[in-house]
Amino acid sequence: MxxxxxxxxxxxxxxxxxxxxxxxxxxxxxxxxxxxxxxxxxxxxxxxxxxxxxxxxxxxxxxxxxxxxxxxxxxxxxxxxxxxxxxxxxxxxxxxxxxxxxxxxxxxxxxxxxxxxxxxxxxxxxxxxxxxxxxxxxxxxxxxxxxxxxxxxxxxxxxxxxxxxxxxxxxxxxxxxxxxxxxxxxxxxxxxxxxxxxxxxxxxxxxxxxxxxxxxxxxxxxxxxxCAAIAGIQLGGAVHPGERTAGPGPTPVAAVRTAPVSMQQDLPVTHGSAASVSAPTPAAAAPTPAPTSTVTPASAPAGPLYGLDVSKWNGNWVDQLKGSLAGISFVFVRASDGLTADAAFDRHWTAVRSNGLVRGSYHFYRVDIDADQQAQFYLRMLGGASDQGDIAPALDFEAESFPLGAPPPKEKVQADLLRALQALERQGGRVPMIYTNWDIGTKWLDDERFARYPLWIADWSQRNAPRLPATWAQQGFRFWQRTDHYLPPNDNRLAMDLDWFIGHHKDLTS
Incomplete structure (x- = not known):
């Protein structure tokens, strides 16, 4: 018994x-x-x-x-x-x-x-x-x-x-x-x-x-x-391993590497029923344009290009690729997490290119796993090097990168992360990017040596520009993850992350 x-x-x-x-x-x-x-x-x-x-x-x-x-x-x-x-x-x-x-x-x-x-x-x-x-x-x-x-x-x-x-x-x-x-x-x-x-x-x-x-x-x-949709924090929808978050705060004065553009416009959302998740509404201080039902086509050279980032948590997203993607130009695909391959990487990686979209990859970085081993594992997932026709590789560094309990000393965290970035650049042939948010970037990435790596910033607010960690105040950002509640029109109401790139299509892979 x-x-x-x-x-x-x-x-x-x-x-x-x-x-x-x-x-x-x-x-x-x-x-x-x-x-x-x-x-x-x-x-x-x-x-x-x-x-x-x-x-x-x-x-x-x-x-x-x-x-x-x-x-x-x-x-x-x-x-x-x-x-x-x-x-x-x-x-x-x-x-x-x-x-x-x-x-x-x-x-x-x-x-x-x-x-x-x-x-x-x-x-x-x-x-x-x-x-x-x-x-x-x-x-x-x-x-x-x-x-x-x-x-x-x-x-x-x-x-x-x-x-x-x-x-x-x-x-x-x-x-x-x-x-x-x-x-x-x-x-x-x-x-x-x-x-x-x-x-x-x-x-x-x-x-x-x-x-x-x-x-x-x-x-x-x-x-x-x-509330989650309004506040822009990750309390619902599809996610990656560890929640991507962005810290609140005033709009900074930050340079953007590519040509400046007015960002006072709605996020490209598909509006559903009251029970559906949609992108946050614009802040009161910003002008409120007429709502739109789809992504603005990405052909205008001065406007932002729109992209998604996906992992195994996005279910049968690949099955929905055929047909209109409403102006989506690029897709980031999670390749690995620590020393574990994303089960859907090969399927996503192939499908993005076969559907004519520019593809990028990212690795979810774990502080408690050897940095060199993680870099080697990520590169193996990419076939040993980063294709020049793809967006440069990215390391995802956020709160969930840390194990439970007291974190390691900052000096060790920074040294290990830099070693992983340097290994990716040396062996992959591309300068990798860093994905992070204001809170984690401000606390853990305050070493100027990180500034040479382009920033993919997560900020789900309704500001006209994202809030940047001080390390990138002069360089600006390369990609901006604006929301985790974008609803592609052909995605069966599965909320996804939406990213912006301010610049020309040809510059996505530069």
Whole structure:
């Protein structure tokens, strides 16, 4: 028979109460059991990207062991629920034809969401997020750190983040077998939050309360989705390994390497229903042009050229390539992550060229993996060198490039990254680019030696020019990732990253 530890037995006791009283909202149960405000945890899942974040108070992640314990605790709960479901003790009921929303939010911590320019405020206390791996307090201090959930962890969490939870009374027999000794009746927060005693002394389900809680969860999901689109942070849509983020701030005075051009125009978005993700609306200070339904054709020499960047997370994007791409001129394809090949690289790499688009590649750089090995692996993915007909290679360096726990010394991080860039240039025959955002670039790339490498800047704001780290204040940027919520007209509503190049088509590969 399966063994149960004391924590699992406590969870079983709460499930027995659910079996006695009646079905409740699955996310409400999960929230009260693990993601309560008192526990200092919250959960946001992104079904389209197949990943999510478990947010915990920084004090819970003081050491690497503490971070592992947090993951183990969540996995223990999810695996217990999965086992109980497989054995027929519990079930989750989803509405017929129910399609998961772009965001699934579980917990009490993020309960009053509102957009504020380049950030999303998550609750009445003023906690907000500019980067999905971290939540800051109203005073700018770290309020929650995020533990990324992928693979099986994400799949398990997704099953219990929506729908209605049903529990069988057979749980009483199971509990009687596994409980070591008689215990006092548990005080079970999940059930108390959704059920109450009837006036006659009997126990009944307050169905209206349960329905209201579920309705509030749905509204929270939709609100967060709108907020993400407005604020330009990565809380929804398809993503790369590690969220690409851009820091807020005023528009800098920065030189652009290519000819200047007016950038006071809408992003090229395809407008869908209210439930669809679209690009952020222009800031109030900028002029508001008439909306457009497709990308402006890229033939005008003075205007920006538009491009996408894709990885295995973009699903069947290649199958949608045939037909109009509405002015898309170039596509960046993820080749590798650390020492792991992107499973879709060969397919994407071939399809981009065969469809007449200029192609570029990038490697997601990992701080905790040998820099020379990463450069060699990336070059092998490219066939040993970078084709002069392609855009120069790029190293993707961002917050998710760092492992959990205390980061290495800045001097080591900079030296290793420079070594990887130099190896790419020496052996690949091209000066590589650096992809980063203002926050990471300002903190970690403040050495002037990085300035010789062209900048691919991520800034999802509605500024007329991106905010640049000081290292590139004079050189300017080469490519600008303007949003992660572009909807190609033939992409089945899968949000993608949209990039700008200010210049002529012939200069893309220079």
């Amino acid at each position: 399966r063994r149960f530890d004391p924590q699992e037995i406590a969870w079983l006791e709460c499930l027995v109460l659910v079996a006695r009283i009646g079905p409740i909202s699955a996310p409400a149960f999960l929230a009260r059991l693990h993601f309560s405000r008192a526990a200092g945890r919250a959960l946001i899942l992104q079904p389209r990207g197949h990943f999510g974040y478990c947010y915990v108070r920084p004090a819970h992640l003081a050491t690497a062991d503490a971070a592992r314990d947090e993951r183990r605790s969540l996995m223990a709960l999810l695996l217990l629920l999965a086992w109980l479901r497989r054995e027929g003790y519990v079930a989750v009921e989803h509405d017929e034809g129910d399609v998961p929303p772009p965001l699934l939010v579980v917990g009490e911590a993020f309960d009053a969401v509102r957009p504020e320019r380049s950030r999303v405020v998550l609750n009445a206390q003023g906690d907000y997020s500019c980067e999905p791996h971290q939540v800051l307090s109203a005073h700018g201090q770290v309020a929650y750190e995020g533990l990324r959930l992928e693979g099986d962890a994400f799949t398990l969490a997704r099953e219990w983040a929506r729908g209605t939870l049903h529990a069988s009374l057979a749980l009483e027999e199971l509990l009687a077998l596994v409980r070591p000794a008689p215990q006092p009746a548990p005080v079970c927060a999940p059930v108390e939050a959704v059920h109450a005693k009837a006036p006659g002394g009997g126990s009944r389900t307050i169905a209206a309360v349960a329905r209201t809680m579920l309705r509030l969860n749905v509204m929270t999901w939709l609100t967060l989705l709108v």
